[in-house]
Amino acid sequence: MMEPWNNGEQYLEHSFDKLQLSERCFKDIEFEECLFSDCDLSGVQFQHCKLINCKFERCNLSVAHFPNSYLFGVSFQDSKLVGIDWTKAVWPIYHRDFELKFQRCIMNDSSFFGLTLNELVLDECKLHDVDFREGDFTGSTMNACDFTHSLFMHTNLQDVDFSESTNYAIHILDNQVQGAKFTRYEALNLLEYLGIELLD
Structure with missing residues (x-):
């Protein structure tokens, strides 16, 4: 399956809808002003990524990992975020x-x-x-x-x-x-x- 994101890329003002990406690993990606809707991101690893002013709506991010990733201005609505160790982020x-x-x-x-x-x-x-x-x-x-x-x-x-x-x-x-x-x-x-x- 082709990945919607390429490692090392930047995504500005993109909308991502109904993605099924459980257990994938993404590295060195920067998301800014992006909207994620109805996505399954359970168990996903965001390694050395940046999430800036992004919004997640009705997403499953349970047991997602954010090692050495930076989050600022991120909002989560009606989403599942079970079992996340937020201390791994930067x-x-x-x-x-x-x-x-x-x-x-x-x-x-x-x-x-x-x-x-x-x-x-x-x-x-x-x-x-x-x-x-x-x-x-x-x-x-x-x-x-x-x-x-x-x-x-x-x-x-x-x-x-x-x-x-x-x-x-x-x-x-x-x-x-x-x-x-x-x-x-x-x-x-x-x-x-x-x-x-x-x-x-």
Whole structure:
């Protein structure tokens, strides 16, 4: 099968629709202002690639790999992104906000361990068993998400908006939560780790 992309090429303002490319490996490709719709990219390896201001809609990127790839201004909508180790991508220290946005995505079993991703947007996402330990997510929006069994430890969550999010287990003494917003009822879970008994 002929590959839609050639290694070492640049693609500007291209639209890619309904591609079936699971388990392929692509190297040294730069995508800028590209739209990916209804594509199966599960298990794909993007090695030393650049994804700049790209948009993924209804794509399957589960267990995709981004070794030494650079992402900036990328948005994912209604997509499946299970089992991705985001720490393998390149996150230059001179940036703190990479303008990443995830809306209505399934992101279970993924890792953001130790990353600095300020102003990250997670909107209506399913985030079971996701590792946020040691990361800096200052000023992020994490609205209406399900954080069942996700890990937060030594995580900077200052000014993060957790409105309408559920099932998070955040120890308020082990994480920085100053200025964070929590829905009133769900915020009661934060007190459990302090050994406080709540009475009606």
